[in-house]
Amino acid sequence: MSDLGFTHIALLARDPAASAAFYALYADMKIVHDRTDATTGQRVIWLGDGTRPFVIVLIQAALVTPKLDGMAHLGVAVATRAEVNRRCELAYGNGLKIEGPFDYGPPVGYWAFIADPDGHNLELSCDQEIEQATQSAAR
Numbered sequence: 001m002s003d004l005g006f007t008h009i010a011l012l013a014r015d016p017a018a019s020a021a022f023y024a025l026y027a028d029m030k031i032v033h034d035r036t037d038a039t040t041g042q043r044v045i046w047l048g049d050g051t052r053p054f055v056i057v058l059i060q061a062a063l064v065t066p067k068l069d070g071m072a073h074l075g076v077a078v079a080t081r082a083e084v085n086r087r088c089e090l091a092y093g094n095g096l097k098i099e100g101p102f103d104y105g106p107p108v109g110y111w112a113f114i115a116d117p118d119g120h121n122l123e124l125s126c127d128q129e130i131e132q133a134t135q136s137a138a139r
Contacts, residue, residue: 007053010056011057011058014064016044017043019117027074029047033046044058044059067119068121069115073113075111085101108128
């Protein structure tokens with residue numbers, strides 16, 4: 001059966017393996033597909049978290065532009081504020097750019113940005129009410 005709905009987002013990455021390691025560490029994602037494109041010679045890695053049929057596609061490129069920076073970001077929910085804090089502390093110790101954490105209250109919750117190796121923002125959050133908002137909208 002073919003996939004339906006929102007299935008992936010593609011990002012350019014200078015070093016897809018380094019970016020895959022970042023997303024494994026900070027977003028609990030793992031490589032579900034890895035190939036070198038026969039036409040372009042670019043490495044392409046798909047990352048998934050196993051919770052739904054959705055992947056981040058990392059496409060090798062010499063120049064990464066545009067970037068998900070400023071308020072543009074990928075969002076990943078974790079279970080607790082302590083986990084957001086732990087991952088931010090780990091990122092800080094690894095010399096990565098961090099913004100936050102911030103507490104915006106419901107429905108936005110507690111969140112922080114960590115920049116991946118190419119400057120794309122990953123948002124870590126907890127207590128966001130996305131499921132509640134989508135269920136309310138479906139009614």
